[in-house]
Amino acid sequence: MTAREPSMVLTSATLQTAFAEAYRSLRANLAVDGVMHGARTLLVASGGPGEGKSTTVANLGILMAQAGQRVILVDADFRRPCLDRLLPVRRNGRRVAGVDGFWQRGGAEPARRGLAELIAGTANFVEVATPVEGVENLAMVATGVIPPNPAELLASPRMRGVIVDLCGHADVVLLDSPPCSLYSDAQELTRVTDGILYVLRSGRPGPVNHARAAMTMAAPSTVRISALTPGRLGRPIPFQAIVVPLLVLSMLPIPLITIRSAGFGFGTLAAPLFLSIGLALARQRRRPIEVPYVWLFVVLMIAAVISVINSWLFWDPNVGTSMERGFGHRWIGYQVTALYFVATPFVAFAAGAVYAQVERLTSLYVGVLMSVTVTTVVGLWTWWHNPVNPIDVYLKGARPNINPDATLFLIVLSASVLVWQHRRWRLWAPALALLIMGLVAAFLSYALNAWLGALGAMTVLIWSRWRARGLFAWFAGLGLAALAVQETLGTIVAQRLGGNDIDRIGLWHSALIVWSKSPIIGVGAGNLVGYMERFSVFSIALVLQGYQQAHNIFLELLAELGVVGLALFLTFLGLVIWRLRGQVPGGSLAAKHFQAAGLAMVVGSALMAVVGSGVVPTIASAGWEGIPPVVVCWFFAGAGVAMTLRTRATA
Secondary structure (H helix, E strand, C coil), rough: CCCHHHCCCCCCCCCCCCHHHHHHHHHHHHHHHCCCCCEEEEEEEEEECCCHHHHHHHHHHHHHHHHCEEEEEEEEECCCCCCHHHHCCCEEEEEECCCCCCCCCCCCCCCCCCHHHHCCCCCCCHHHHEEECCCEEEEEECCCCCCCCCHHHCCCCCCHHHHHHHCCCCEEEEEECCCCCCCCCCHHCCCCCCEEEECCCCCCCCCCHHHHHHHHHHHHCEEHHHHHCCCCCCCCHHHHHHHHHHHHHHHCCCEEEEEEEEEEECCHHHHHHHHHHHHHHHCCCCCCCCCCCHHHHHHHHHHHHHHHHHHHHHCCCCCCCCCCCCCCCCHHHHHHHHHHHHHHHHHHHHHHHHHHHHCCCHHHHHHHHHHHHHHHHHHHHHHHHHCHHHHHHHHHHHCCCCHHHHHHHHHHHHHHHHCCCCHHHHHHHHHHHHHHHHHHHHHHCHHHHHHHHHHHHHHHHHHHHHHHHHHHHHHHHHHHHHHHCCCHHHHHHHHHHHHHHHHHHHHHHHHHHHCCCCCCCCCCCCHHHHHHHCCCCCCCCHHHHHHHHHCHHHHHHHHHHHHHHHHHHHHHHHHHHHHHCCCCHHHHCCHHHHHHHHHHHHHHHHHHHHHHEEEEECCCCCCCCCCCCHHHHHHHHHHHHHHCCCCCCCC
């Protein structure tokens, strides 16, 4: 029996045999070993002919497709193509299977368009892809017209674009190739694929030659596996092992690293670290990466730098300066810190976009969900030890230590499971329990920003799934609930209007006074506090007790960066929201789920920023402690936007 015989390709009758189980083990080993972890293109190669690589491509593709992945098989063996003969596909209106008459190509049957035409640009994916009969989620791209120079064609720059286009239509792309000991075609393909599966037929002589061929294949590429030895020849950077734990630690209520009066959490330098590692990993894998809106980030940072320069040239003489007076008094160290804060949202957004294009997102989602759950439980524990009627908390000033950002993220991540995974009933109970816990924590916190954020996030999630019908039902339910508890709502509104919540209007007024000092470019990043001490409508005693911030991030940006800076940031925020509401190519439910979660996080955080901190960390508000929730929010937003890209990863 030769490796090219169609009887070795799995069918419904042989799926439960030991032969099929061996390929299932191979599929599992690829996942466990991490070779297909973040990798989406796999080259199947062998040292010589008859080793079984074409059969391996076919059988591995069948089993991956049956596991729910969208798989494309590409016949890149221009020397002896056979995938379209091994698999049951339709050709010129009739079913063809097997290798009989493989070398007897008559002139009556025109050559089929395939990979050669894709590279040449004379055909597109829809014209060359053929579904495999009897197997859902599996398609095949034949070789097409055999070129006179296969190696040069595969080495052309257009081949990389073809691979990117194929990845836009599938979760996994498997490529068949000619023997690497006879032709250089396979070596050229290693430059555009994420990994290699080296097939060696048992019982054959020449292990030294096979080892030499495998090492030759490994030279120009990065992620490797050999059927001869299951270990990888090159280990990729463990991106998930860095990103997920760091994001989890940044959201946990653990002690900060304190230097002077500043507290630095685990998320302080997370965004640039994630982005640099992600770009390095993408370069190592030779994977094209797309990061939207880089131009807008550059323009925003130029405007922020100009605002700092302007503050040194045209500083108001009534406002004190020097480091000794504290932050916000035109000291270059604080101004550089403020510039880093302004850059953090985009850097985290870019890191999330890169991460989603090189890694799967399940562990990220679960890890962050676990961290915000722990943080919320700790906050509820503080209330449990001092149980107070939530309505009385506001008057007595004994609020529990509940993190509003963690509460918002818990509500978003749990509610999105209920909204988008409603058919997976086993997830309902834990997701519903976490959602109820998050809503209870938001209520007990008695924080206006937590309420606004939760309401906005829930509204966005319902809209993302059911559109206008869902919004109608949601608002009708909210109206009925408000009628049922109208007396309690009246008490809450009266308390907040009669307390220091009304001071927010004075803080907003103060920020607008500061803005009027330099309306176009602002008073400079990091300088709001110094100006608030001089121009606040409140007494200096109240200002020094915490009335140095505007309690509105957008007004703080307006005062520090002027109309130009705020307009640029709102443009970035609007473009991200607009992109997150767009269609996901391929219609993957998991991708839509993650995209909706990212949209809900951004909208919820933006609403929180209207009456407090969020979206952008500023020196006047939370400072370094405000970075972790901003990083998590924009990281998810970037990953959600990546779902709309052609180079996206599977959620």
